[in-house]
Amino acid sequence: GQTESRRVFHGGGATKDGHTVELLANIGDPAGAREAVAAGAKGVGLFRTEFCFLDRRTPPSLEEQVDHYSLVFTAFAGCKVVIRTLDSGADKPLPFMTFGSEENPALGVRGFRSVREAPELLDTQLQAIATAAQSCSADVWVMAPMIATVDETQEFIDACHRHGLSQAGIMMETPSSALMAEHLMAIAEFASIGTNDLTQYALAADRMLGSLAELNDPWQPAVLRLVDTAVKGARAQGRPVGVCGEAAAQPALALVLVGLGVTSLSMSARSLADVSSALGAVDMARCEQVARAALAASSAAEARARVRELVPELT
Ligand code: PEP
Ligand code: MG
Numbered sequence: 438g439q440t441e442s443r444r445v446f447h448g449g450g451a452t453k454d455g456h457t458v459e460l461l462a463n464i465g466d467p468a469g470a471r472e473a474v475a476a477g478a479k480g481v482g483l484f485r486t487e488f489c490f491l492d493r494r495t496p497p498s499l500e501e502q503v504d505h506y507s508l509v510f511t512a513f514a515g516c517k518v519v520i521r522t523l524d525s526g527a528d529k530p531l532p533f534m535t536f537g538s539e540e541n542p543a544l545g546v547r548g549f550r551s552v553r554e555a556p557e558l559l560d561t562q563l564q565a566i567a568t569a570a571q572s573c574s575a576d577v578w579v580m581a582p583m584i585a586t587v588d589e590t591q592e593f594i595d596a597c598h599r600h601g602l603s604q605a606g607i608m609m610e611t612p613s614s615a616l617m618a619e620h621l622m623a624i625a626e627f628a629s630i631g632t633n634d635l636t637q638y639a640l641a642a643d644r645m646l647g648s649l650a651e652l653n654d655p656w657q658p659a660v661l662r663l664v665d666t667a668v669k670g671a672r673a674q675g676r677p678v679g680v681c682g683e684a685a686a687q688p689a690l691a692l693v694l695v696g697l698g699v700t701s702l703s704m705s706a707r708s709l710a711d712v713s714s715a716l717g718a719v720d721m722a723r724c725e726q727v728a729r730a731a732l733a734a735s736s737a738a739e740a741r742a743r744v745r746e747l748v749p750e751l752t
Contacts, residue, residue: 444710446477450702452695454720459701460709461517463681465489467508473706480517482629482703483681484509486562487523487531496533496558502565510573517576519629519681519703521608522562522593524548524582528645534558543643548583548608549593563600570602578604580629585611590621608681610634615663618670622678628671629703632682636660655684656737661693665732668698679703688715689744689751695721696728718750 450460462478464470465488473481489505490497497505510518525534526547536554539545552559563579570577581593584607597605603626609615610631622628632655637644639660642652655661664680671678679701684690686708692715694702702712727744734740745751 444714446706446710446713448477448479450713450716452716452719452721452724454722456695456721456724458695458699458716459517459679460713460716461519461679461681461701461703462706462709463703464509464706467505467512470509470512474512476706476709478513478706478709481509481513482517482519482679482701484518484520485524486521487525487529490523490531490533491529494532496561499561499565499568502562503568506566506569507573510569510575510577514574515576517578519578519580519606519679520566522549522559522579522581523551525551543637549581549589550583552592559596563596563602567600567602576604577602578606578627580606580608580627582608582631583610583634584608584621585613587617587620587624590624594624594626606676609667609678610638610682612639612663615667615670618667619673620670622671622674622676625676627676628667628678629701630664630667630678630680630682630699632660632664632680632684635663635682636684639663651737654737655682655687655690656731656740658732658734658736658740661697661728661732661740664694664699665697665728672698677701686712688712689727689741689748691715692719692724692748693728693731693740693744696724696726697732715748715751719748723748 450458461480461482462473463483465485525531527543606627607625640652642649677700681703685702686704691712730743731740
């Protein structure tokens, strides 16, 4: 048979004309961090901390958390690591962070909302992150999942600052956060758009249902319009905004996102090489052109087709 040529990732991301885009890895635990380093990743854009504790019935202690986070920060010494506070609920319930049964867990007490039920979980986790960050040289940024309002943003950023964590931001994965980005970004230092949840909530289509895959598609122009609004809001406040959902790993869609103005893309480490090479094949003007075309499309299929026409290099 034919041997597949494998692209190698050298750590950088830039368009042909030198517009840089941070390319970062999504990881879930220390083992994932080591794999990402081996694959050439030069930083982490999404550390899903809940993956360290999926099998736990009781909350992890402060010391246990410090151990896990230190291993990840050490693997990425000298690099940026965006760590996300626990995101329990719906597709990844944590037994120690589940509060009664809910009719609609995806719309329930999940992500940052768990502070209403168990504020000590956030407090302990931020303490652990601050402690681990102090003893390692990684550039640690912290963000919360499922932020929907200005009040939640303020509450989270205040909590981070109380723990001495100055680089504090939010995930934008609810339509409300994207629509309110200009206000949220007056408070948060950065944002990371989670296109997996943003798509499920924009289209009202459960991301776990394979039968709704056509709706659960980040190429849906409605999703791209929310991303556009989120980026404009962040830019108006002079804040960086990345994408850490699966959309960032699709080379053609990555060009659209860069054209919309996102400043970083985070994905599973094995996708970094392909996204990096797609970026290097086009200039920024072409990214902006494909972004305009995708935004103006009337369907996901049309958006895909328009971008394919405009970037023949990708096929
Ligand atoms: C997202 O929702 O896009 C995201 C990155 O978070 P998760 O997939 O962990 O919900
Ligand atoms: Mg999410």
